[in-house]
Amino acid sequence: MGGVGSFRIKFAEGLKSRGIEVTHDLDAPRVDFILLLAGTRNLVGLHRARKRGIPIIQRLDGINWVQRKRWTSFRYHLRAEYGNANLAFIRRFLADKIVYQSEFTHQWWEDWYGKTRIPHTVIHNAVDLDIYSPSPRSDDFSRPASQSTLAAVPSGGNNTYRLLLVEGSLAGGLDSGLRWAVELAENLTQLLPIELLVVGRVDEKRKAEILMKTTANIEFLGVVPREEIPAIDRSAHLYFSAEVNPPCPNAVIEALACGLPVLGFDTGSLSELVPPAAGKTVPYGADVWKLESPDISSLTEAALEILTNLPQYQQSARQHAEENLGLDLMVEKYLNFFTTP
Numbered sequence: 001m002g003g004v005g006s007f008r009i010k011f012a013e014g015l016k017s018r019g020i021e022v023t024h025d026l027d028a029p030r031v032d033f034i035l036l037l038a039g040t041r042n043l044v045g046l047h048r049a050r051k052r053g054i055p056i057i058q059r060l061d062g063i064n065w066v067q068r069k070r071w072t073s074f075r076y077h078l079r080a081e082y083g084n085a086n087l088a089f090i091r092r093f094l095a096d097k098i099v100y101q102s103e104f105t106h107q108w109w110e111d112w113y114g115k116t117r118i119p120h121t122v123i124h125n126a127v128d129l130d131i132y133s134p135s136p137r138s139d140d141f142s143r144p145a146s147q148s149t150l151a152a153v154p155s156g157g158n159n160t161y162r163l164l165l166v167e168g169s170l171a172g173g174l175d176s177g178l179r180w181a182v183e184l185a186e187n188l189t190q191l192l193p194i195e196l197l198v199v200g201r202v203d204e205k206r207k208a209e210i211l212m213k214t215t216a217n218i219e220f221l222g223v224v225p226r227e228e229i230p231a232i233d234r235s236a237h238l239y240f241s242a243e244v245n246p247p248c249p250n251a252v253i254e255a256l257a258c259g260l261p262v263l264g265f266d267t268g269s270l271s272e273l274v275p276p277a278a279g280k281t282v283p284y285g286a287d288v289w290k291l292e293s294p295d296i297s298s299l300t301e302a303a304l305e306i307l308t309n310l311p312q313y314q315q316s317a318r319q320h321a322e323e324n325l326g327l328d329l330m331v332e333k334y335l336n337f338f339t340t341p
Helices: 003-016 043-052 076-093 103-114 176-189 204-213 226-235 250-257 296-306 312-322 327-338
Strands: 033-039 056-060 095-098 120-122 161-169 194-201 217-223 236-243 262-265 279-282
Touching: 003 095, 003 327, 033 250, 043 056, 056 076, 095 296, 095 327, 103 161, 103 217, 103 262, 120 161, 161 176, 161 226, 161 250, 161 262, 176 194, 176 204, 176 217, 176 262, 176 296, 194 226, 204 217, 204 312, 226 250, 236 250, 236 296, 250 262, 279 296
Parallel strands: 033 056, 056 095, 095 120, 161 194, 161 236, 194 217, 236 262, 262 279
Antiparallel strands: none
């Protein structure tokens, strides 16, 4: 489902390629470092490891906050608040070092829970640039229509642009970005042939409501195997980042590595990850922390700008990923931070 699980798999592969053994047992012998991906319920085991003198590096994502602004569910609310308390406790009392996923995440934690005296750094997430690449493969998820040139917006016929949204969960109270994507697709539909492809968990009731009311061409794929994401990314022409205040979204990095330009609101870490040449981040136009309705018209204008200059944006997206978001570079940064006194 992406997120921590996606990072764990990629990072472990990067370590193993360097001959570094990986274990998930806190009590295993010969452990040199512990990288804690967010938090753990096994606080006793973490405390035992700390008493053995094993450095604990905590990698921090964002803070759960949507449940404080709108109704999600009672279960989600409790899990979110417990998660915050668990992460904050480890950060304050058990961690020896902290890796923040973005500068936005760093500032967020210090604003809400105060500064710490332990060493910290910011390291963005990354991907395997060989797996996530623009290169077409025979098993690629097919585009709506082949186009010999994408330098200009097609005027009709079978030429259809694909707007892609990939998110682990767009269910319950986490569907704000889905609403924006649908509205964006409806705006663009009035100007050019386009389809919206949604990948991720969506409530069946919500899906039915959207399909009944929308004027846009929308397809819901649901949750798909991680291995299919590169081909799906390559099948699209524009990626829409739907997360509110994203800490460091893996899906955005994966899209850039596949040469897919990224569009979204300038909230969270998005502007750190997406330079102007690789996509567009536009002003939210309202109070994002209150989940007020954003300015979708600015998204529409930015989408048209990207689609009318698509080859340049595609090339820049891949170039930015190669220079800044490769797995080898990320692993090297982590290892340097682990071993720095």
